[in-house]
Amino acid sequence: MRSHVLLIDSDSTMHLSVCQYLTDAGFELVSTVSSLEDGIDVIKFNAPALVLLALTRPIIDDSTRLAGISALLVDEQIPLIMIVDTEEAERIQQCYELGATDVVIKPINWQILVHRLHYILKTHQALNRLAISELRLSNAQRLAKLGNWEWTIKDGHLYWSHEIYDIYQYHEHDASGNRPFLFAAVDELDLPKVEEAFNRALKFKETVNIDYRIKRKDGVLVWLNQQIQPVIDKQGRLTGLTGTIQNITERKKNEKRLTVSGEDY
Missing domain, CATH: 3.30.450.20 (PAS domain)
Structure with a gap:
């Protein structure tokens, strides 16, 4: 079963690259959108396995929707991978403060990214199973x-x-x-x-x-x-x-x- 990926980025070239490399690696691009508003709608109705978000200046300036999408992904337990075009420590730190699960720096090494995405999904799924197991145990103990x-x-x-x-x-x-x-x-x-x-x-x-x-x-x-x-x-x-x-x-x-x-x- 292919894992669905949502890409939020206004760069059409990025859309093509994600579609090519991730599809070949067993992922399915559920949607590509250019705005946070459209991204929120996709997450609500399609529940992707993970989200790739290019942290561009327009998106950073849209702080309200950026906080909203981060909160939504936490609630839905969906990993968020932010893509940046700089290695500045301040920008990387900003990504994690905004709720990023991982940060990818351009230019992207697609082979490495594919392995990272598989690892993130595997780890995330294991954590979800553990959380469900702990919840069941807690309910049983409470009863x-x-x-x-x-x-x-x-x-x-x-x-x-x-x-x-x-x-x-x-x-x-x-x-x-x-x-x-x-x-x-x-x-x-x-x-x-x-x-x-x-x-x-x-x-x-x-x-x-x-x-x-x-x-x-x-x-x-x-x-x-x-x-x-x-x-x-x-x-x-x-x-x-x-x-x-x-x-x-x-x-x-x-x-x-x-x-x-x-x-x-």
Whole structure:
């Protein structure tokens, strides 16, 4: 399947060159337009795989539409390759500030450009697949009231998934990013066994599973299940811990109701 390319450039010679070299390399020129306004229309209705934009003075002066097309390409997750006629660092920097994925300098080496475009598309598609995978994982974790975390020994950095912030009812700026923060909301009656579980995972490099309670910011006690796993490198050294946290409050309530119901008989 050929990847569709949109060229925005007023130079008719450039149109011919793009059509010749990119078609031979497996691309399909979906359209060639000379203005940003026409380019925006093509993007909205044809969704090209990538856009080639010649950054000429008239286009630079049309700052409103230039910002608009850059924002549109970000929203649509379409790579933008800007073509310039100078090697000036200031102009190259300007391209990236305007949202360019890559910058090509005239005169164009078409063989190299073709390889660059294939690489950009391949990388972009991989990033899109990763983003979709992460979104699916996040949705699954949210539905299961499940989150994951990672802690590294070397720098003491602590990572929480968004779902754990939801479980604890914290905002991301509330987190201190270190291991003690994991214990901050633990109910004082359960804190000793939680600390013991972490110490056991660190000392014996073993997986530990534990149920305990936390007090959320609204004062409500919530039951959590946490599985803690050691992270071991190829030399057998412990480099950190990783874990999952799940809200099991409803399960605990059901267990309590069943226990009370059983005592009635």
